[in-house]
Amino acid sequence: MKRKKFYLGIALFIVVALIALTVKNEFFKEEIPPELLINKLNGIAEVNFETPLTLLDKSTTTLEEYQGKILIINFWASWCGPCQEEAPDLKTFYEQKPKNVELLAINATSYDSRENAMKFQQLYDLNFPIFLDTDRSLGKSSEVIAFPTTLIIDQKGILRHTIEGQLTQQDLQQLISEL
Numbered sequence: 672m673k674r675k676k677f678y679l680g681i682a683l684f685i686v687v688a689l690i691a692l693t694v695k696n697e698f699f700k701e702e703i704p705p706e707l708l709i710n711k712l713n714g715i716a717e718v719n720f721e722t723p724l725t726l727l728d729k730s731t732t733t734l735e736e737y738q739g740k741i742l743i744i745n746f747w748a749s750w751c752g753p754c755q756e757e758a759p760d761l762k763t764f765y766e767q768k769p770k771n772v773e774l775l776a777i778n779a780t781s782y783d784s785r786e787n788a789m790k791f792q793q794l795y796d797l798n799f800p801i802f803l804d805t806d807r808s809l810g811k812s813s814e815v816i817a818f819p820t821t822l823i824i825d826q827k828g829i830l831r832h833t834i835e836g837q838l839t840q841q842d843l844q845q846l847i848s849e850l
Contacts, residue, residue, distance in 0.1 A: 706812035707744075708822075708830060716830040718742065722809070727778070727788060727801040734775075741772045741847050742824040745838075746810055748779040749787040751818040753837040758795040764840040765799045771826065772847055774799045779818060781807040825850045 708716040720734045734742070745761060747754040765774045778788040780803040792801055804810050813822060814833070823832035823846050832846055 707809045708813050718824050718828040718830070720828065724802045724809075725805070727785065727792060727803065737773045737775070738828070739771075739826055741826055741850055742822070743772065743774045743843060743847070744813075744822040744824065745774070745776045746779060746804070746813070746815045746818060746820045746822075747776060748783045748818045749791040750783065754819045755791075755795075757819055757837045757839075758791070758797065760838065760840040760843075761799070762795060762797055764843050765797075767840075769847075776801045777804050777809055778802070779807070779810060779815075780805045781810075823847065823850070 706719050707722050709719045710717045718734060720738050722734055723731060724733060725731050743764075745757075747757070749755075761774060761776070768774060776797070776799060778785075778791075778801060780788065785803060785805075788801060788803065791797075802809075813820075817835045819835075819837060821832075821834045821838055821843075822830055823834070825831050831850060834842075834846075
């Protein structure tokens with residue numbers, strides 16, 4: 672008799688646990704974080720042009736407006752010394768870049784802050800688009816582990832180079848001339 676009650680109690684516990692799990696999954700659906708790079712098969716990664724992005728001014732967009740261009744995507748943080756040294760070169764490059772090239776910056780906001788990113792933009796008078804990575808999903812999907820890290824993406828949306836560390840204007844010109 673005690674054994675029947677014991678098994679009945681276990682069965683009841685399992686049923687209640689399954690119901691609770693179903694309710695949790697239905698009401699607290701986890702959002703899949705946006706991925707900047709997709710299709711990482713055979714060592715080839717592509718840009719997900721539908722990735723939702725938040726600009727420094729809190730407006731939102733996607734990379735679709737840059738489709739067909741060579742993209743230079745620079746991951747940085749305001750407290751990063753090499754990022755600070757790199758900023759003037761990025762500004763100069765942006766002002767002289769070819770029309771088929773776009774420079775985009777993504778602030779590691781999860782390790783930084785929007786306010787610091789805005790101060791950085793003003794300090795270096797940066798006029799290229801700056802996006803926020805508040806939950807680190809963009810950095811994770813791009814396998815960014817250090818700052819600065821720059822991705823060079825060809826006009827077809829294929830990742831061609833990932834460079835960890837500081838780049839100069841000449842480095843960027845050389846990299847895009849190879850595409």
